Amino acid sequence: MSDGHDTDRDHGHEHPKHELSYYAKRIYAIRDLLLEKGVITDKDIQCQIEYQEARSPANGARLVARAWVDPSFKARLIADPKAACAQMDIDATSINEFVVLENTETVRHMVVCTLCSCYPRPILGRPPDWYKSLNYRQRAVNDPRGVMREFGLELPDDVEVRVHDSTADIRYLVLPVRPKGSEGLSETELAKLVTRDSLIGVMDALPALPPT
């Protein structure tokens, strides 16, 4: 266990360990010491890896697709998001406080954490690299339309853009506008239109395919 080799636990992309950076190497030493001292166990670590891998934007997509087809679910999702998650068997219990921001034809929301990288991880999993980047954290609050433009979303001036800087324990999820022309789609098909980036608010949901 203490030899620094992890082949039986590898889950990600592996580098030869002697090529790792200073801090990358140190986490292996820290991990082994914590195990030796009984501060955490191997099982604790494995549980966290599995917990994280079970979480993905698909959870958010399911919530949104259901909200689009079922008005009473949509109302519950906005009024009590944790209860709505429980109804869909999505475990949101570790979120302290969870708020859903509804986009409309006249209002779009965008979420950032300028101070670090707070993100609704228990629902969506790990944030994308760009969300954690210094450029996004700097620009989201004073140039949200410029950021949206980079993601392909151009909004007219009469649409209000509301940027939320999640500085405290509140975690925000954007409820995108249902795409026009999607009336005939099933919930499963609708969920495919809900991208991770639309749940953060830098873009809208994908357009519905034109009828063939």
Place this chain on the structure above:
Amino acid sequence: MTVTFEDRPGHIRTPWYIRGKTGWIECVHGDFLNPETLAFGRDGLPKRTLYLVAFNQADVWGKSASSKDKVLVDIYEHWLTPA
């Protein structure tokens, strides 16, 4: 409400760009343990009330791509004073 303009030391969750700016309370999130003291191993009590405070972009940056645009920040009561 106006956000206190101060460069307090320690672990502060009120971003620099919003200090000294005036906005309005959109909603009350509730009471939470104080991160400023939690960050130093203390128990975070007494809880502080957290507000969602909205600002016109133009008021924060002096300009805005659209006059309708807003920035909203979760701010603790002890950083707010009536404007």
Place this chain on the structure above:
Amino acid sequence: MPRGHHDIGGLPGAGSIDRTEHELSDWEILADAVNQALGAKGVKRTDEMRRAREQMDSVLYRDMTYYERWIASIETILIEKNVLTKDEIDRKLTEFESKWGKA
């Protein structure tokens, strides 16, 4: 006290958003899991970790990658709380490096 190096909302000079995403390396997944496990066990709080990153050297803060900053703050907080010492970590790492070999 000057503006913290982490407190960057609205700072000028930011470039375009790089949307490339990388598959996490083993060490990043491990850092993430160790961080979460320590939190779940009540050994440390997220607020303490954030504070540790805020107190880091500013040049390092901007140069380090996301998970490198996490590992640095895990180490700082564990040492601060006397869970581990820097010597222990250094010694353990020296043991590993002799097994991992050099490039």
